[in-house]
Amino acid sequence: MTQTWSSPKYREICKSRFSNLELPVSDAGSDAGSAVKRALLSVLLLAPLGAFAVTACRTCRLSGVVELDGSPVDPRVNAGAQASVLIFTRSDCPISNRYAPELNRLAASFAPRNVAFWSIYVDKSQDPALIRQHVADYQLPGRVAIDRKHRLVALVGAQVTPEAALFDARGRLVYHGRIDDRFVDLNIARPEPTQRDLEQALHTLLSGSAPTVAHLPAVGCLIEDLR
């Protein structure tokens, strides 16, 4: 019953609007110019805020992305890591919370392969003390950052929590979207996921190729505006 990664259904999804999205960071290669144009074009058309973030971060660090002690950080690139997984989350989203055991399982299974895990908190009203408590309660794996200005949200195009973003060793976004297909809608969950998309993307990336699917929509709590 499990669908294979290259099944027709997924190939069709590959044609979705984010399939060619490649976000450059400061060490982007020689073809960075055309990549930027492509990225700008697609993002400009679809997500004006995202475009702003991309241009803004061409030359600067991610403004407003900080660790719990307030120090600025760019979770996309982690020294020595072959891949970085960012999970957009908030403490009071029940769907995010239900994924805590699954995230622990993934972090444990990819730990030997140098994959960095980050929880990215997106709600402006959640302070570091509350987040610390939440991370401890749910024993979330990896490191923690707060995306105060939604720079990462815009850069990835994240819509909901929980939503995953997978970056390669050079900090390029290779997959973003659902962790798996357990939730079909807010009120409809499968007893077990039939497709573990983040895990599959990680395997593909670590085997040396780019994941064939760049984006699958996630089900969860809508990320609220900052205003």
Added chain:
Amino acid sequence: MSAGLFVWAAVTLVSAGRLADEVTWARDVAPILFKRCVACHQPDSVAPFSLRTYEEGRAHARQIARVVSQRLMPPWLPEEGDFAFANDRRLTADEIELFERWADAAAPSGALESAPPAPPIASGWQLGTPDLVVSAEQPYSLTGDGTDVFRNLVVPVPPAPDGASRYVNALEFRPGTAKVIHHAVMFVDPQRDGRKRDALDAENGFGGMDVGTAQSPDGHFLGWAPGRVTTPLPEGMAWKLDRGADLVLQLHLLPRGKPESVAPQIGLYFTEQAPTRVPMLLRLGPRELDIAPGVRDYALEDEFTLPIAVRVLSALPHAHFLGRSMRGSAHLPDGGTRMLLSIPSWDFLWQDEYRYAEAVELPAGTHLRMRFTYDNSADNPRNPHQPPRRVQYGPNSTDEMGELWLQLLPVDAAELPRLSEAFARKDALDHCRQFARAAREQPDDANAQYDYGTALVAANQFEAAERALSRALELDPNHISAMVNLGFLKVQQRDFAAARLRFEAALTLKPDHLNALRALARICEELGDYRAAARAWRKVCDREKDFAAARNYAWLLATAPDDEARDGVQALTWAQRVANAYPQDPTSFDTLAAALAEGGRFEDAIKAAQRALARARNRGDQALQEGIEARIKLYQARQPYRQPRR
């Protein structure tokens, strides 16, 4: 100049109009949240976040707009029908639009100082201090991972100081601090069967949705879901909590990503007043359900014609993860049709009891119908089996069920027996159909034959029942339950000699089978073998504290027509025990009086008999009063009482 003024005026007017139109939390959103949402969305409730303040609302504004416009929140499954529900939680279209406009405008606060105050947070017992607070002996530990859990916790109820049964006119459920209890259903378990199930594994309580002998008490659903307001039962509708009965608390638990300790409490509020109005729970829904894999639109239908006029108080539908749609309708004798309940899109997680705002009056002859549909295809994401499998009737959430329970009151209380008898006949036939299929499919399975046989006994189909039970015994000569039920069948046919052989055979295999011992004692009395009857009663009394057995034993020792069977000394010992333990029961003192008379203590016997007489009068038991009066005359004539020889 004038054109500039005009533009300025126009801009001012437009922005003023916008301001007046702007949806704000303080003026528009807070009143709806406070009325419809915060009963659950408050701190330490089952809801994932609180919505009591502006900041809390703002932090979820887009999410709120989305879930209300999809009508996922507030949770409410029935569509609008012919009758209003008292506990309806739906938002109006205008309310939904306000939430959407508020989110689109980036959740403006408005003048917070002008917002209405949030309702007080419910804390403590809502109905005041309960007369008795009970809980499971141990909390249940729920893991953070995995899918839904159904766990049944046994809640022992300490007996009343006087040992009497009690009448419950309100029950309040408090979920405790854990946010994992999705809903709870409580049952009364007089036979304490739940304790045996609890002992089967190391964890506290027992799993699944089958609660064994536990039942809803006297026609009442005992359910709890977040946000439900607890109210006492209407006048005269209390339910009886028998002495020694446990409560069984069925919890539907949702893992939330971290382990939780679940320790709910139940507060009981008693009344002195015995019920004068006893409702009935009428169940529509065949127990025969068999859905092939891949079937998208399986229909389950049932019907029942009301023999008397009733008032329907509430409806409670139930199905598992394959359930899609549900309809319950009433077809009136005048040809009209009324929709009692229609759920277009069933969600197992949000099952509830739907109470009618006003009782629905249905005349005698009304034809009740239910029709549920099920989707056992791979396209049903909630399908517990991937790939789909054949699913049959059963209590586990991987099986399927279809039930529509209606809580009814007869318009004329005296007619209730007509309704219960008609319904018992239908129910027994349903059981027969359910077990007939299994018996056909497994002709060499002793248990399948046995189940079918017992269902036939309940449906008064004695000849077929005897065939099925005998077949079970052929297949398994040591099937004690088949022997016992064949014995009861013979009692039904008043063939006491044959019945005795069956029970004796069962007791050879299992000497402490209490039901067989009790039956054997009665049969021996019927057959006039009083000594054998006394031996059987004695065995019951040695094995269990059983009021009726002890009283019957003492009565037989005091009053048997057979001199060899009587034993005045033993009779007095047992009769005193019974009278001490159950002083309110008239038969306790009637028995004590007979034992005293057998020992020649006629003055004491008369005093005891008079106490018995007073209690029989209180109870309005005419036949017992006459019997006691006749015995008092005997004792006054210094004669012991002898029961007539059979």
